[in-house]
Amino acid sequence: MKQITVISGKGGTGKTSLTASLSTIIQNKVIADCDVDAPDLHLILNPKIKKTMVFHGLKLAKRDVERCIRCMKCYENCRFGAINRELDIDRDKCEGCGVCSYVCPVDAISMVDRDTGFVYTSETRFGPFVYGILRTAEEASGKLVFQVRQEAMRMAEERNLDLILIDGPPGIGCPVVASLSGVDIALIVAEPTKSGIHDMERVLKVVEHFGVRPLVCINKYDLRIENSIEIEEFCRRKGIEVVGKIPFDEGFIGALINGKSIVEYDPESEASKRIVEMWERIENRLGE
Numbered sequence: 196m197k198q199i200t201v202i203s204g205k206g207g208t209g210k211t212s213l214t215a216s217l218s219t220i221i222q223n224k225v226i227a228d229c230d231v232d233a234p235d236l237h238l239i240l241n242p243k244i245k246k247t248m249v250f251h252g253l254k255l256a257k258r259d260v261e262r263c264i265r266c267m268k269c270y271e272n273c274r275f276g277a278i279n280r281e282l283d284i285d286r287d288k289c290e291g292c293g294v295c296s297y298v299c300p301v302d303a304i305s306m307v308d309r310d311t312g313f314v315y316t317s318e319t320r321f322g323p324f325v326y327g328i329l330r331t332a333e334e335a336s337g338k339l340v341f342q343v344r345q346e347a348m349r350m351a352e353e354r355n356l357d358l359i360l361i362d363g364p365p366g367i368g369c370p371v372v373a374s375l376s377g378v379d380i381a382l383i384v385a386e387p388t389k390s391g392i393h394d395m396e397r398v399l400k401v402v403e404h405f406g407v408r409p410l411v412c413i414n415k416y417d418l419r420i421e422n423s424i425e426i427e428e429f430c431r432r433k434g435i436e437v438v439g440k441i442p443f444d445e446g447f448i449g450a451l452i453n454g455k456s457i458v459e460y461d462p463e464s465e466a467s468k469r470i471v472e473m474w475e476r477i478e479n480r481l482g483e
Contacts (some may be wrong), residue, residue: 196351196377197481198231200229202363202371202402203385204394209414210384214362215239215456216470217323223356226319227347228268228326229340229374231312235363241454242317242324250327250342252311252335256284262303269295269304287332312339314346323350337369346375358481367401379481381407382438386416387422395426397437410480412439412473436480439473442467 201217203210214236218226228236256277258269263282270278273295277288286309287294296304311333317324327343329336347359363374363381375381381402385395395411402409411430416423423440432438450460458467 200361200363201382204398208366208384216458219456219458225347225351228362230364231327231329231339240319244317246316248314250312251308253308255309259303269299294358337373340373340422387419410438415443416440435466438476
């Protein structure tokens with residue numbers, strides 16, 4: 196079983212649109228959306244949810260009112276302001292650190308699971324799809340990404356599928372790390388802007404740290420040819436292959452409006468043809 200993670204150093208590069216297009220082309224795979232803070236691949240894939248699993252991230256403090264002797268130690272020791280003078284616990288402020296439970300002399304505070312998100316397994320017109328959603332302002336996104344990947348691997352093994360295609364989160368934080376570890380290829384989607392080049396270089400360092408083979412796709416490359424050339428020269432110096440140069444195409448907007456990938460919406464467009472060619476190159480690298 197092979198795994199590919201599509202990532203970008205910043206949001207808005209077209210990462211999810213390209214992942215949706217690859218989902219259209221690739222056979223025998225499980226699709227996983229690991230951008231759990233802001234998942235949107237499901238808007239294109241229109242999944243039929245088969246199973247919903249509650250995700251427990253950080254713990255939540257819970258006070259036993261009958262046992263509590265109102266010694267105020269929990270209030271005095273909470274550094275996040277999650278406990279007020281009436282000893283009410285604010286769920287949104289509680290970080291699950293457990294200090295209140297530790298200092299309570301009568302064990303009136305326990306740390307309980309809190310529902311911080313969901314993992315969905317589903318079916319789409321392109322095959323099985325797993326995605327996670329983290330609730331607003333909740334943490335432990337890296338842990339949720341891990342759970343999404345575990346479920347995707349379970350489905351791939353159960354159905355004897357060859358590949359897991361992962362739509363990773365943008366940036367370089369914990370969820371990116373969780374979506375990269377152990378994969379075969381990281382497809383970095385870069386846009387030809389100065390900030391896009393900088394962000395590509397940042398995420399590349401993370402990819403290299405985990406020993407994952409990087410490949411680069413320059414999206415909307417024809418909007419700033421000079422910057423695209425700079426990306427290609429940088430990759431050449433680093434020994435990184437640029438597997439795709441996708442032109443700007445307003446058809447992407449029409450495809451999104453219609454809930455389709457660009458390859459579905461306009462298969463004869465130059466962008467669609469370039470994406471198909473890009474996958475052929477990636478597939479060859481997977482076989483090496």
